[in-house]
Amino acid sequence: MYEFDYHRASSVADALSALGKAEDGTVISGGQTLLPTMKQRLASPSDLIDIGSLDELSGISADGNGVTIGAATTHATVAGSGDVNKAIPALAALAGGIGDPHVRNLGTIGGSIANNDPAADYPAACLALGATITTNNRSISADDFFTGLFDTALENDEIVTGVTFPRADKAAYMKFANPASRYALVGVFVAKTGEGVRVAVTGAGEDGVFRVEEMESALAGDFSSAAIAGISVSSDGLNNDIHASPDYRAHLIGVMARRAVDAANG
Amino acid sequence: MSESGIGAPVRRTEDQRFVTGNGRYTDDINVAHQTYASFVLSPHAHAKIKSIDTKAAAAAPGVVAVFTGQDVADAGIGGLICGWTIHNKDGSPMQAGGHPALALDRVRYVGDHVAMVIAETLAQARAAAELVAVDYDILDSVVVTGKAKDKDAPQIHDEAPGNSVYDWAIGDKDAVDAAFKAADHVTSLDLVNNRLVPNPMEPRAAIGDFDPGTGGYTLHTTSQNPHVARLIMSAFLGLAPEHKLRVIAPDVGGGFGSKIFVYAEETLCVWAAGKIARPIKWTSSRADAFLNDAHGRDHETMAELALDKDGKMLAMRVKTVANLGAYLSTFSSAVPTYLYATLLSGQYNLPSIYCEVDAVYTNTAPVDAYRGAGRPEACYVVERLVETAARELNLDPIELRRRNFIAEFPHETPVIMTYDTGDFGASLDKALELGDYADFGKRKAASESGGKLRGIGFSTYIEACGIAPSAAVGSLGAGVGLWESAEVRVNPTGNVEVLTGSHSHGQGHETTFAQFTAARLGIPMDQVSVVHGDTDKVQFGMGTYGSRSGAVGMSAISKAVDKVIAKATKVAAHLLEASEGDIEFENGSFSVKGTDKSLAFGEVSLAAYVAHNMPEGVEPGLKEGAFYDPANFTFPAGCHICEVEIDPETGTTEIASWVAVDDFGTIINPMIVEGQVHGGIAQGVGQALTEGAVYDADTGQLLTGSFMDYCMPRADDLPSFTLGFTETVCPSNPIGVKGCGEAGAIAAPAAVINAVTDALNIKDIAMPASPATVWQAIQSSTKQAAE
Known part of the structure; x- marks a missing residue:
């Protein structure tokens, strides 16, 4: 790890100010991706601006339409939240399956989606549920937020403050874990909300999370695994690495989608 | 007890x-x-x-x-x-x-x-x-084992033309070739023994x-x-x-060797x-x-087994290319030769074996001994061949093994080993019973009804521990002898320090050696401490590897304890005014036969140090050392049975059950031995299902350079193991122990892959049989069936 200056922000405004002053500053929340990267000397920010303990960014609120989760809320908090378990149990289950207990008790939802790791779980939930990401100066729909590999619509002076998920009629997430890292080799989040049916895939795509519209149309008419049994996903644009070929990932998208639909129908 | x-x-x-x-x-x-x-x-x-x-x-x-x-x-x-x-x-x-x-x-x-x-x-x-x-x-670089000797491969060391470290052979080539000509059936396999990173x-x-x-x-x-x-x-x-x-x-x-x-x-x-x-x-x-850290394994092998029409094994022919990496690590050269090819007879009466090994340099980390060191590679060749031969001959794999088991000891193999003792049928029988082999069909049907493929795989392994004797390994090229030393220091108050030249890095020597010594001296175990790992304290020692510490290290302790008892007996006889021959030493007490006169061990040690009243010609003090050079290797053997259940949709393999019955000779501490078996199986399962070091073929970069990409086996990858033991006492050391540290890692890979190939009804699959690899194998065999 290289040397850096550490700032504990007193507010989002304070964090933005520190970020503006830093030569090459980075916001840190739970640090579960950033710190290992820094330890490996692959990242060397001049300044770390810590927003992990800001009260204004933490906590979960619910109403009849859905749940809003503060950006600095840990995965463990989401997994254990009565509100989330009631409104969107699939989201709580997803949070409870991220990483290991250490990661879940430090890592946060804001950090996860701002990083947009192509194998992270939360982006699939955001996209499938049609979540809205709130920042210090605007709201961004999930469709517009995730723009590519480790890339988002966030500007340099923009900090995620929360995520609002609409309530789902039915939803489930199925993850096929990379045997080594246990990140998603393929993760499929299927959701039926007031807006329709969405199928979002993480772990598989070269550009990060994406939707499978052919499955969405089929499920809109018949929300059953049988309805998508005949759909094969193209391997074009899917990741190829030592763990899985594009063909295998394409195949797993089908398997995980069917299993997710079955689970959603519970 | x-x-x-x-x-x-x-x-x-x-x-x-x-x-x-x-x-x-x-x-x-x-x-x-x-x-x-x-x-x-x-x-x-x-x-x-x-x-x-x-x-x-x-x-x-x-x-x-x-x-x-x-x-x-x-x-x-x-x-x-x-x-x-x-x-x-x-x-x-x-x-x-x-x-x-x-x-x-x-x-x-x-x-x-x-x-x-x-x-x-x-x-x-x-x-x-x-x-x-x-x-x-x-x-230009070359990292792939089989490509190191290609004409266009870059030359890595000037001293080694064609990147050849050696071309070595063992066995009678002519006899093997003649046996293959006369054989009714030949089973052939091209096997890769995947490269592993030790990761202590x-x-x-x-x-x-x-x-x-x-x-x-x-x-x-x-x-x-x-x-x-x-x-x-x-x-x-x-x-x-x-x-x-x-x-x-x-x-x-x-350490695991590294x-x-x-x-x-x-x-x-x-x-x-x-x-x-x-x-x-x-x-x-x-x-x-x-x-x-020196990596392990990394062999490419062509193996053939010749059999007659009754399934009697006639000969084995093996050609292995062993990747030793960019430099020769400390004992690397011995691993794919004397620790590998000498075990190719397995548990079987094989009249002739011929094995050639080409060791090569590549642009990869040095490769050396890793838990099992050569014997897992040998067991993999033998047990994959035997299981495949049984399938090709439509014989029960159990039956084929039984027809060929060595039953008389000592038995000289065609690859320079002399097995001293064993009962291969006994461990097989016990494993079949513990694993309820008779009902495997029912379990397979139950798996199938749940959409899963079930397979069973056997590995009736033998290995060699306590590499020895020194003169023999010297004649084969070793630069050192492979004896062990010990010193037993009895303090005046009767407690004991055992100094050993072996080294504990997880094996539990502080317990086992203390337990052994305390039992021999009849004193409480907490009166014995074990000292190791410091050249200023222990005079010399060869260390711990190759499951040698029990058979060799503890045998040295046993000899030193014998000397302590012999001297203490002299002192006791003198103090008790009896002749040495009339002294009995039992439960920590020296007594005169047929009398109630006795002295506790601590009383005798104190007398030896106070030295006011010593027998004539006997030096004060009570401290003895010993060097022990074994007469032979020891030969742990047994039977492991693995059952797997495969999800054909994802290719995920779950180990449904594991039975291991091992013959380690005398067991001092079964809890420690079971722990060693568990750890060994876990590492063997790791090799078979999850682990594999991968270098990029073009750039030579290590692609599996962290736990994000190198998959160590975890607790939830493993079942609860069912263990059993049989016992034939090792005749070549005073304790009768054989060694247990590596058996699991040696037996396991073949058992797993035999089970996976059984479940998928295919001849072979590459290790690690990851979900992606299994899924691909299913696609290939489905495609083949369709054509």
């Missing part, structure tokens, strides 16, 4: 300090005025070093010194050695290239050591290491220290054999004479400590451990 007697499942006494954070590992130790070392490692698989500019690094904050290969060469420090000379088929010695501790003009794998930077703090050392400017001329929990570490007052050096290091490390550093590298070099291997957190070897880092910490007259500490990162 008492609560702590031989055969009692005594809890490991060392675990209290380990699990409460009170272990004292090398990195826990700090020496006054110590500096920190960081190494500049090659980012290229193969390159010429055009120049190294250390000016900026030397001028960086806190930097004490920067050394390059030229500095080491100028100091006359020798290169790292390989201690076992293998001979080619034509009788000439192997072609070994040099291995300078710091590269001189060429780097040969990603991670090769280029420069050493020493600074006041670790952060300063690392920061300065990045300032060392190395100008490389990148060369504690990374390697070293602290070199120099005392200008005495001219003596001290090295704290993560070693499985501190005396051997000292011998090599003294006699071959010329760092310091043995009596001026103290090597201490304190608590060591696992800490047998003498590496560049500890060598340089010793040498440079003398140069700067300050202590130097180095601790490996996990990333460096992936790059630089």
Whole structure:
């Protein structure tokens, strides 16, 4: 790890100010991706601006339409939240399956989606549920937020403050874990909300999370695994690495989608 | 049997300090005025070093010194050695290239050591290491075992044309060829034994220290054999004479073979400590451990088994290419030869075997002994061949094995081993019973009804532990003897220190050796402590590897205990005014036969030290040493049965059950033995299903350089094991033990792959049989069936 200056922000405004002053500053929340990267000397920010303990960014609120989760809320908090378990149990289950207990008790939802790791779980939930990401100066729909590999619509002076998920009629997430890292080799989040049916895939795509519209149309008419049994996903644009070929990932998208639909129908 | 007697499942006494954070590992130790070392490692698989500019690094904050290969060469420090000379088929010695501790003009794998930077703090050392400017001329590289000898492969060492380290053979080629001609059936398999990264929990570490007052050096290091490390550093590298070099291997957190070897880092910490007259500490990162700890396995093999129409085995023919990496590690050359091909007879009456081994250099990390060392590779060849032959002959794999089991002992194999004892049918029978083999069909049907494929695989393995005797290994090219030493020091108050030349790094010697000694002396176990791992305390020892500590190390202790009892008997007889022949020693008490006159062990030891009343000609004190050189290897054997359930949709393999019945001879502590079996199976399952080191074929970069990409087996990858034991007492050592540390890792890979191929009804599948690999195999066999 290289040397850096550490700032504990007193507010989002304070964090933005520190970020503006830093030569090459980075916001840190739970640090579960950033710190290992820094330890490996692959990242060397001049300044770390810590927003992990800001009260204004933490906590979960619910109403009849859905749940809003503060950006600095840990995965463990989401997994254990009565509100989330009631409104969107699939989201709580997803949070409870991220990483290991250490990661879940430090890592946060804001950090996860701002990083947009192509194998992270939360982006699939955001996209499938049609979540809205709130920042210090605007709201961004999930469709517009995730723009590519480790890339988002966030500007340099923009900090995620929360995520609002609409309530789902039915939803489930199925993850096929990379045997080594246990990140998603393929993760499929299927959701039926007031807006329709969405199928979002993480772990598989070269550009990060994406939707499978052919499955969405089929499920809109018949929300059953049988309805998508005949759909094969193209391997074009899917990741190829030592763990899985594009063909295998394409195949797993089908398997995980069917299993997710079955689970959603519970 | 008492609560702590031989055969009692005594809890490991060392675990209290380990699990409460009170272990004292090398990195826990700090020496006054110590500096920190960081190494500049090659980012290229193969390159010429055009120049190294250390000016900026030397001028960086806190930097004490920067050394390059030229500095080491100028100091006359020798290169790292390989201690076992293998001979080619034509009788000439192997072609070994040099291995300078710091590269001189060429780097040969990603991670090769280029420069050493020493600074006041670790952060300063690392920061300065990045300032060392190395100008490389990148060369073509070769990392794939089977391509090392290709005509267009780059030449890695001038001394080894065609990248050939040796071409070696064992067995009677003509007899084998004739048997194959006459055979009714030949089973052939092309097998790859995947490369593994050892990954002990504690990374390697070293602290070199120099005392200008005495001219003596001290090295704290993560070693499985501190005396051997000292011998090599003294006699071959010329760092310091043995009596001026103290090597201490304190608590060591696992080794699995990777800490047998003498590496560049500890060598340089010793040498440079003398140069700067300050202590130097180095601790490996996990990333460096992936790059630089000696890897294991990495064979490509063509294997054939000839049988007659009744399934009687006639001959075996094996051709193996073994990848030894970019340099020959300390014992690397012996692994794919004398620790591998000599086990190819398995548990079977095989009239003739011929095995050729071509060892090659590649642009990869050095490969050396890793848990099992050669025997897992041999067992994999034998047990995959046997299971495949049974399938091809439509014979029950159990029946084929039974028809060919060796039943009479001693048995001389065609590959120079003499099996002393065993009962292969007994362990097989017990495993079948424990595993409820009779009902396998029902379990398979139940799996199928749940959409899963179930398979069963057997591995009736044999292995060889306690490599010996010294004269024999010497005649085969070993640079050292493989005996062990022990000293039993009885204190005046009757408690005992057992000094052993073997080394515990997870095996539980502090418990087992104390348990054994206490039982022999009839004193409480807590009256015995075990001392190891310090060349200033223990006179000499060969260390721990190859499951030798029980059979060889404890046998030395047994001999020393015999001598202690013999001397104490003399003293007791004198004190009890009886003749020596009338003294009985039992339960810690010397008594005169047929009388009520007796003395406790502690009373006799006190008398020996007070020495007011000693028998004539007997020296005071009670301390005895012994060296034990075994008469033969020991031969643990047994039967492992693995059942797998495969999800054909995802290719995920779950181990549904595991039965292991092992014959380890006499067992001192069954709890420790079971733990060793569990760990061994876990590592074998890791090889079969999850682990595999992968280098990029074009760039030579290690693609599996962290746990993100290298998949260690985890608890939830494993079932609860069903273990059983059979016992044929080992006749070649005084205790009757055979060794248990590696059996699981040796037996397991074949059992798993036999089960996976059974479930999928295919001939072979590559290890690790990851979900992706299994899924691909299902696609290929479905496609084949359709065509």
